[in-house]
Amino acid sequence: MLGSFGNEQITGKPTDGDIREGKKTCLLIDALSKLDPNDAQRVKNLIGNPYITKEAVKEVKGLFLKSKSVQSCKKLANKYYEMAETNLNNLKPHVNQSEFEFFKSLLNFVLKREY
Structure with missing residues (x-):
C-alpha cells in the first residue's frame, strides 16, 4: 500500500511507481475483483504505463478507494500479523529471549512501517 498511498517524503519513493x-x-488484485467490469477494465487499461499522467494515477487511486481495497488489504495484513504472532508465541519456549524479541520487533516493524 505504501507504493500507492505512502508518504513520498518518508518512503523516498513516488506513490505512482506501483x-x-x-x-x-x-x-490491484483486490480492486479488480470488486470493481464493476467497466471500472476494472479502466484500471487494467491504465496500469503498467510508464507514461501515465498524474490525473490517470489519481483515477486509479480513486478506484482503489472506491473498491475499499485499502481497508481490505489492511485487514489482510492484520490477519497475517496475528497468524505470525501466534506462531512466534508458540516458538517462545524454544528460543532464547533475545531471539524472540528480535522477531517480535521485526513483526511489528513490517506491519507498522511507513517506509
Missing part, C-alpha cells in the same frame, strides 16, 4: 510498473499488489 501503478506505473503495473505491479500485482494486494490493492
Whole structure:
C-alpha cells in the first residue's frame, strides 16, 4: 500500500511507481475483483504505463478507494500479523529471549512501517 498511498517524503519513493510498473499488489488484485467490469477494465487499461499522467494515477487511486481495497488489504495484513504472532508465541519456549524479541520487533516493524 505504501507504493500507492505512502508518504513520498518518508518512503523516498513516488506513490505512482506501483501503478506505473503495473505491479500485482494486494490493492490491484483486490480492486479488480470488486470493481464493476467497466471500472476494472479502466484500471487494467491504465496500469503498467510508464507514461501515465498524474490525473490517470489519481483515477486509479480513486478506484482503489472506491473498491475499499485499502481497508481490505489492511485487514489482510492484520490477519497475517496475528497468524505470525501466534506462531512466534508458540516458538517462545524454544528460543532464547533475545531471539524472540528480535522477531517480535521485526513483526511489528513490517506491519507498522511507513517506509
